[in-house]
Amino acid sequence: MRAFVxxxxxxxxxxxxxxxxxxxxDAIIRTTASLICTSDVHTVSGGLPIPEGRxxxxxxxGVVHAVGSSxxxxxxxxxxxxxxxxxxxSCDGCQRGFTSQCGGMLGGYKFTNQKDGNLAEYFHVxxxxxxxxxxxxxxxxxxxxxxxxxxxTGFIGAEHAQIPLGGSVAIFAQGPVxxxxxxxxxxxxAGLIIAVEGKxxxxxxxxxxxxxxxxxxxxxxPVSEIMSLTGDGVDAAIDALGHQKTFEACVKVTKAGGxxxxxxYHGDGDxxxxxxxxxxxxxxxxxKQIRTALCRGGRVRTTRLLRLIESRRFDPTLMTTHKFPFxxxxxxxxxxxxxxxxxxxxxxxx
Numbered sequence: 001m002r003a004f005v006x007x008x009x010x011x012x013x014x015x016x017x018x019x020x021x022x023x024x025x026d027a028i029i030r031t032t033a034s035l036i037c038t039s040d041v042h043t044v045s046g047g048l049p050i051p052e053g054r055x056x057x058x059x060x061x062g063v064v065h066a067v068g069s070s071x072x073x074x075x076x077x078x079x080x081x082x083x084x085x086x087x088x089x090s091c092d093g094c095q096r097g098f099t100s101q102c103g104g105m106l107g108g109y110k111f112t113n114q115k116d117g118n119l120a121e122y123f124h125v126x127x128x129x130x131x132x133x134x135x136x137x138x139x140x141x142x143x144x145x146x147x148x149x150x151x152x153t154g155f156i157g158a159e160h161a162q163i164p165l166g167g168s169v170a171i172f173a174q175g176p177v178x179x180x181x182x183x184x185x186x187x188x189x190a191g192l193i194i195a196v197e198g199k200x201x202x203x204x205x206x207x208x209x210x211x212x213x214x215x216x217x218x219x220x221x222p223v224s225e226i227m228s229l230t231g232d233g234v235d236a237a238i239d240a241l242g243h244q245k246t247f248e249a250c251v252k253v254t255k256a257g258g259x260x261x262x263x264x265y266h267g268d269g270d271x272x273x274x275x276x277x278x279x280x281x282x283x284x285x286x287x288k289q290i291r292t293a294l295c296r297g298g299r300v301r302t303t304r305l306l307r308l309i310e311s312r313r314f315d316p317t318l319m320t321t322h323k324f325p326f327x328x329x330x331x332x333x334x335x336x337x338x339x340x341x342x343x344x345x346x347x348x349x350x
Contacts, residue, residue: 003055003120004329006112009046012056012333014326020116020124024068027128029080033141034119034348035059036329036336037084037149038175039265043112044333047267050112057119058084058111059148061141062350064132065122073129073299079141080132081306082118082125084149085297086110089130100294108297119329121350133302136310142347146180146316147305150345152295154180154240155305157263158188160291161236166191168234170226170253171211174202176319176345177263178240179209183314185238186210194234196222196249201342205318226253234258242266244274251288252280259289322346 003017022028040056042048064078074080087094087102094102102108110126111117125131135144154177163169169190171181174197185193186209195211197203203214213229215222227233233255239246242264250260266274281288309316321344324332332346 001121002326003116004057004333006044006050006052006054006056008052010044012044012330014329015053017055017120019122022066022068022124024070025127025129026068027064027071027074027125027132028066029060029062029082029118029123029125030065031060031062031118031121031123031350033061033145033350035145035148035150035345036119036332036348038336040112040119040333041337042265042267048113054112055116055118055120055123056112057117058109059145059150060118060123061135061144061148062123067128071128074132074134079135081135081144081147081302082131082133083147083152083295083297083302084109084111085152085295086126086131087297088127089298099296099298106294109294119348121326130299131297133299133306136306138310139306140317142317142320143309143315144306145347146319147302147309149295150176150180150319151183151305151316152301153177153263153293154182155184155187156293156296157181157238157240157261158184160293161185161238161259161261163188163190163236165189167236168192168194168230170194170196170222170234170237170250172196172222172237172239172246172249173241173264174199174206174211174214175240178238179205179319180316181238181240181263182206182209182211183316187308187313192230192234194226194229199342202344205344208318209314223249223252236261238262239264242268247274248277251277254288256282256287259291262290262292319345320347324348326350
């Protein structure tokens, strides 16, 4: 099979690899479509230490090619989606409900991080009965792809934000995860959604997904503007970028009793710590909660996300800005690195 792999710091390419083999509880999926994630770019630039030759990617769907002897829910030929996080379902972390921390901190993130990813013609899924989800006939492969990471991550940001029905939320950054958080906030019943985004195309898409107000941080100070709009701040703030500045802004604009929900990747900076603005944090006594999360895997969550798409609550494919055959995956990856041509998400077809 052909696979898109890490070839060393800053280097990627397509190579030939053997088709993986399923263990008793596992499945092998023949890939039909994939997306490229910004975290793949972070990994190749050194954000995540992986060995040369490791297959990249964690956003793929396809058709079951083979199943292990103990798999009971799925058969060859089933069309399936699998989350970027593939928990075992049986460790202490999973049993306590923190599936993304399976086996240890961020341990549920196995694709690329712990084993080969799924930007390949075939890929391996551990604990298939726990992690695979059937794709409904009314959902396209392209739509289903968004349940594998973007929607799951963005929605957990909105869920953890505990936005009261009719309440207010500020969402910093409207990349794919931030846009998904905007969709999630809309579904959660937010009455006022304030998005912070400077790129016009992403700002326009945020409005289509439910943002009532979009603030351009290149024109006005978002914190001052949000405080002016709300008086005492928002009920919740979501950091979908993962920078010191956006995290601080979330703390500053959240009112007492509110929630700061972080789903941004804080792995790009040159520091190992985040600072909290103490005045706005009430010197540690301001009744503000901080929640963090990674997208949660598992059959049930993915099935629920697919149901929302099937029932036409929203169309995630508005985020697809570019389409490439697998032969051109390296070109798609370079675009994600440079963010040229207003790229948001590139679809890869096999």
